[in-house]
Amino acid sequence: MNIRRVVAEHNKDRKREFEETTIPYMNSLYNAALRMARERAEAEGIVQDTYLLAYKNFNKFQRGTNCKAWLFKILRNVFINRYRKNIKSPDTVQYEEVENYYLYNQLTSHQDSSYIDFLKEPGRLEEFIGEDVNSALQGLPDEFKEVVILSDIEGFTYEEISHIIGSPIGTVKSRLNRARRFLQKKLWDYAVKKGLVKR
Amino acid sequence: MKEGKFLIKDLILLPKKMYYMFFKRHAMITCEEAAQRLYEYLDGELSPADYDKIKLHLELCRNCCQRFEFEEILHTIIRDKTKSDKLPPSLKDKILKELEVKE
Ligand SMILES: [Zn+2]
DSSP: OOHHHHHHHHHHHHHHHHHHHHGGGHHHHHHHHHHHHOSHHHHHHHHHHHHHHHHHTGGGSOTTSOHHHHHHHHHHHHHHHHHTOOOOOTTTSOOOOOOTTHHHHHHHHHSOTTHHHHHHSTTHHHHHHGGGHHHHHHTSOHHHHHHHIIIIITOOOHHHHHHHHTOOHHHHHHHHHHHHHHHHHHHHHHHHHTTOSOO | OOOOSOOHHHHHTSOHHHHHHHIIIIIOOOHHHHHHTHHHHHTTOSOHHHHHHHHHHHHHOHHHHHHHHHHHHHHHHHHHHTOOOOOOHHHHHHHHHHHHHHO
16 A cells, blocks of 8 residues: 555545534634624635634544534634734723613613513514614624624533633623623614614 | 422411521522623523522512513524524635645
């Protein structure tokens, strides 16, 4: 048997294993990239780079560990390097603090008292804010947007998110809390702009 | 969703002293603490003991209960509405071809 053939066979197996392990997550990676980069061409470039980098480093991936989280960690690095920007730590940037239950409080203090019960009926709240959820998410600062994407869209646990973004779980918790309150404020602002509510 | 260990109707049967001891042990979280843990509750990230504490608080506190109910509906909508765009089929081909070259 000639050595070149052995090497070729080995590479083929490795490539097949890589594809079987990683291709199922391509859609998720593309979606996250699209939300972070906003443009299709950019998102495609990010996903391509992610796969090339992942392939190059596939020997460092431990079989049986969380491949999706591993890929998202790479994607995040590609994103950061591509734009040469840091996803800032919100602890170092001043954002306005939004109170707990922001949307609920706005709705109960500015509307008739029965309005909140009306909104709790099936489908009502969705009619009220459903259309604006994606634009509201799009409008969040990167550091908040990414944790919402990882948790709400991709369903990662706090521990997995902590691994992906390289911050402690406590930071993940507080960032998610702030991100979601921020999102509620944006949803309220949309509703006001559309004239759906009295201010 | 799992059931809390205690139901409010069981508590009513307790003698007064035990009733007090029970609350001291299990129910002493404030509305503020409940609010702090709202998202851990919705994300299923609480330990069983903490989950029970929140659950009990919600059974006893109408204000928090109404807010949590609303937040739960909102949380579900946000999850549903942010679901995915389709992957462009050409992207997968492109990536597979690039890996071919790398081989
Ligand atoms: Zn309360």
